Amino acid sequence: MNSLTETKRRPTDWQGAEMQKRIAGRYAAERRFKAMGITAIVLSAGFLAFLLIVMVGNGFRGFTQTELPVEIDFPAVTSGASPSQFEGPNAEANLQVMGLREIVESSIEIQYGREGSDLFSPGAWTSVSAKILASPDIVRQKATVYLPVNSEIDVAYKDAGNPEAEQKVQALRDKFSTGFNWNFLSNSDATDPMQVGIWGAFKGSLITMIVTLLLAFPVGVLAALYLEEYAPKNRLTDLIEVSINNLAAVPSIIFGLLGLAVFLNFFGMPRSGALVGGLTLALMTMPVIVISGRNAVKSVPPSIREAALGIGASPLQVVFHHVLPLALPGILTGTIIGMARALGETAPLLMIGMRAFIATPPSGITDPATVLPVQIFLWSDEVDRGFVEKTSAAIIVLLLFLLIMNALAIYLRNRFETRW
Amino acid sequence: MTDSAKTGMTTESGTPKMTARNVDVFYGDKQAINNVSIDVNMDSVTAFIGPSGCGKSTFLRCMNRMNDTIPIARVTGEIKLEGEDIYSSKMDVVQLRARVGMVFQKPNPFPKSIYDNIAYGPRIHGLATGKEDLDEIVESSLQRAGLWGEVKDRLQDSGTALSGGQQQRLCIARAIAVDPEVILMDEPCSALDPIATAKIEELIHELRGKYAIVIVTHNMQQAARVSQKTAFFHLGTLVEYGETTDIFTNPREEKTRDYITGRYG
Structure with a gap:
């Protein structure tokens, strides 16, 4: 009989010690989980803040340049040139003839x-030239212009440079001034870090992104719509689906090799151009758009399709009047992710020659170009210390580009968002 | 028992709007509808009743070829709309669905304005000659669906912001707007409360005669209230078809009697 009494269920003692212990344990587990979550968030926020502060701190200096004043007595050195000589189409030629470089x-x-010229950037005279072209009246008078110092002095002034440069800086400490480096925004790559600019790479990125978007977005969306709405469900479409998923996971450098083999070697497209870069990145972005597009199309309620079919809409009308508008926010989300990845991509572009030294910004899709991340990569490889802060500054430009692009896409997505 | 009563062919005068003869429907290997023949008249509301899974909705969806969207569905036999075989290659399925409108179980207005919900059908079929014409179609459709008074001041509001019953009437108005000949209703009240249901039933009464109406329902009281003819389906076959009063008061088949008295279902 003993076994029978044992198996008989006792009434649950909700107030008992064992139960209280279990409750306490449950609360402790919740608290632990909450604490871990908060720690994770604080850690990641901390990393992000650290990254931003370091980058902005370093990068900010890349936007400034150290200058020294130089007094130029224009009427004397130019033997009385008139401002009208430096207007119109011959202005630059006249400056050359006059020997502005020697004058400076x-x-x-x-x-x-x-040894004074060792202090200044080799291209310092070009900023005088720019000033004259901007306001020719300056040649009538004795003027003080601020000219950029060379990169060794610049580094020594801003940070710690080599001992020789530090000495020079000490001697002239009071004379230095800091100005905003407009050249950085308007120039392209150069050998002298004081003369480099981001404009060429920025423009290259912009053109490449436009090529990528124009190709990947329509092709990706149409592929997603066809696969979801029209394609018969059979082995072939399964195979296509698996292939697309695999394609999205292929390392980006492989796409670079593909671009090299197909676009450059087979089709003979111009090397280093934004066209080939855009095509290669479009190949990489398309699977991401197809996958997110298919998910977005799938999540449109079937009742909407039935409603449209039920009043006699053709399958094409169902897709373009109802399914696509409702799926668009989701498709745009995928496009943002894909484009952001393409914008930050370096590896595939190295393979197709977009790592060339590009001193003039591209003016078309076939001109040799480089893009922001490749430019950052190239500068980070330079020996000259002056490139360090330029690299940081370029990173800030890239991040801002990314931020603006995403903000635009999110704005568009929210505009299209419809509830049902 | 006469043969015509069992198969559902009409014997009285007047040509039926839609006729079905020996219709079989297969989903893959499974047969969902077995040899159903039925006539739908212009002047009466026809109700399809039967237990869940008996094939009444499947059969309804064959009548405007909505089953085409299911790749594994296969329909044999013959369904005619005014003498035209709707499954023939000459029949344009888009036009067929405009002529045979459908209202679904769950209200499914487009996530657009009330106005655009109604105007969509006339727009894609080119039924309106201009803006005023379209306005008129929208107004008359909403009026016929008994919704005009409730929404006339907020035609630009989203159709999905309406209550469930209003949404269903909006869907009926949307079906009416393309001027169909037949309206198929697939359990139109199953997602609605009793008051909204009463309004829809009232609406069905008013629409009777202007359109041939076929309604699938689980609710036998509803079938008795709104329909003049009732078809009882069981396990994919048409068990009995006849005048609603006969089906409910004096069924010929034992299965029908068992079902309407609530012995199973």
Whole structure:
């Protein structure tokens, strides 16, 4: 009989010690989980803040340049040139004829001694040239212009440079001033870090992204719509689906090799051009758009399709009047992710020659171009210390580009968002 | 028992709007409808009743070829709309669905404005000659669906913001707007409360005669209230078809009697 009494169920003791212990354990588990979650968030927010602060701190200096004043007595050195000479189409030629470079160099030597020209950037005279072209009246008078110093001095002034440069900086400490480096926004790549600019790479990125978007978006969306709405469900479409999923996971450098083999070698498209870059990135972006597009199309309620079919809409009308508008927010989300990835991509572009030294911004899709991440990669490889802060500054430009692109896409997505 | 009563062919005068003869429907290997023949008249509301899974909705969806969207569905036999075989290659399925409208179980307005919900059908079929014409179609359709008074001041509001019953009447108005000959209703009240249901039933009464109406329902009281003819389906076959009063008061088949008295279903 003993076994029978044992198997008989006792009434649950909700107040008992064992039960209280279990409750306490449950609360403890909840608290632990909450604490872990908060720790994770604080950690990731901390990393992000650290990254941003370091980058903005370093990158900010890339937007500034150290300058020294140089007094140029224009009427004397140009033997009375009139401002009208520096207007119109011949202005630059006239500056060359006049020997502006020598004029600037001699003015520097007068004020800073024989080794004075070592202080300045080799391209310093071009900023004088730019000033004259902007306001030719300056040649009537004796003017003080601020010219960029060379990168060694720049580094020494902003940070710690080599001992020789530090000494020079010490000697002239009071004379330095810091100006915003407009050249950085308007120039392209150069050998002198004081002369480099981001505009060429920015424009290259912009053109490449436009090529990518124009190709990947329509092809990706149409592929997604066809696969979801029209394609028969059979082995072939299964195979296509698996292939697309695999394609989205292929390392990006492989796409670069594909672009090299197909677009450059087979089709003979111009090397280093934004066209080939855009095509290669479009290949990489398309699977992402197809996958997210298919999910978005799938999530449109079937009742909407039935409603449209039920009043006699053709399958094409169902897709373009109802399914696509409702799926568009989801498709755009996928497109944002794909385009952001394409914008930050370096590896495939190295394979198709977009890592060339590009000193003039591209003006078309076939011109040799480079893009922001490749430019960052190239600068980070430079020996000259002046490139360090330029690299950081370029990273900030890339991030801002990304941010603006995403903000635009999110704005568009929210505009199309419809509830049902 | 006469043969015509069992197969559902009409014997009285007047040509039927839609006729079905020996219809079989297969989903893959499974047969969902077995040899159903039925006539639908212009001047009466026809109700399809039967237990769940008996094939009444399947049969309804054959009548405007909505089953075409299911790849494994296969229909044999003959369904005619005014003498034209709707499964022949000459029949344009898009036009067929405009002529044979459908209202679904769950209200499914488009996530667009009330106006656009109604105007969509006339727009794609080119039924309106201009803006005023379209406005008129929208107004008359809403009026016939008994919704005009409730929504006339907010035609630009979203159709999905309406209550469930209003949404279903909007869907009926949307079906009416393309000027169909037949309206198929697939359990139109199953997602609605009793008051909304009463309004829909009232609407069906008013629409009777203007359109041939076929309604699938689980609710036998509803079938008795709204229909003049009733077809009882069981396990994919048409058990009995006749005047609603006869079916409910004096069924010929034992199965029908068992079902309407609530012995199973």
